[in-house]
Amino acid sequence: MSHEETAYDNPQPEDQAIGRVVRAAVAEDLERQRGRAAMAFREAMQNAAFHMHRETKREPGWGLTFKLHWLAGTSSAIAACLAVVLTAQFLMRPPIAPTGSTATNSQTPVIDRITYTQNFDGGTVVLQDQTPARMLRQQTVKQTEWFDPSENATYSVTQPVETVEYQQLQPY
Amino acid sequence: MTEDLHELVSRARRRETQAFETLIRRYERSALAVAYALFKDADRAGDAVQEAFLRAWQQLPRLKESHRFAAWLMQIVRHAAIDMKRRIKPTTEYPDWQAADSNENPVTLTQAAEASERVRTALETLDETTRTILILRYYEGLATREIAELVEMSPAAVDMRLSRGRGELKEHLADLVEGETARIGDRS
DSSP states (O other): OOTTOOGGGSOOHHHHHHHHHHHHHHHHHHGGGTTHHHHHHHHHHHHHHHHHHHHHHHSTTTTSSTTOOOOOOHHHHHHHHHHHHHHHHHHHSOOOOOTTOOOSSTTSOOEEEEEEEEEEEEEEEEOTTSOEEEEEEEEEEEEEEEEETTTTEEEEEEEEEEEEEEEEOOOO | OHHHHHHHHHHHHTTOHHHHHHHHHHHHHHHHHHHHHHHSOHHHHHHHHHHHHHHHHHHGGGOOOGGGHHHHHHHHHHHHHHHHHHHOOOOOOOOOOOOOOTTSOHHHHHHHHHHHHHHHHHHHTSOHHHHHHHHIIIIIOOOHHHHHHHHTOOHHHHHHHHHHHHHHHHHHTHHHHHHHHHHHHHHO
């Protein structure tokens, strides 16, 4: 017997018999469970990879911190810039009162602003530090419209904005 | 073996999934033994082990000493099993229906099923730690020193539990043990 072995590592026939009886009963049940954990792990990793890929494509740099808000998409940025440029040009010009305007302040151009918002549950995702989180997406469309009577034209700028918020989930 | 474990844990910590899968394969039987000792139900033990490995993957970056991986994992398995036990509502259990095998004598099959049921009932009379140690020894075939590492006890304490557990099982399963001892004697 080496110094690492104990008396019970070399059992007597009666102890061997107990071992066989126990093994036969337990192994019958437990051997059927083998392989499940590896399969579940593989599946979880595939799901995580899928979400990571999807989210990374939408917003590079996501997952660095929780509750980050991102402006999504180049179109949003272009639209926002366009809105700023047009508004600036508009404000720098002398205001034009619309002909036959019923507005109380005739110096103010007619401006109409409408905001549409909708919320989506983006499902559960796994962040880069392996923390589970719930993704909440809010899509907002800001529409600004005004009438230029000098040119008898209606201008409209649509500004789509998407914010994504991650709420940390408690792993059970 | 220890270096190998250290290497595997380090790789798994760096989020190498293949290394973690190797760890799952290596410790799955021990994990099942620990969960089974708590649940006494193989399917639920399987559920708990599945959940425990996912928790272990999430918590692995927090493990400071890689040589403690096995004991740390067994604690996670135990907690996962306890949590699951709390969540599960008591249900009526029906015996599993097994597909009939035409090569097996029905009498032999029934006797084997009855013997297994008696062993499971006898195991339930033991305390959880002794039951865990006995299952680790006989299902996984671990040496005392290895069991001691997993359950974080001294080898002497493990031997004491083994001795006590065997003694109690002998009382409950005297006829089965005698029959098996005779068969071992005939072969030798």
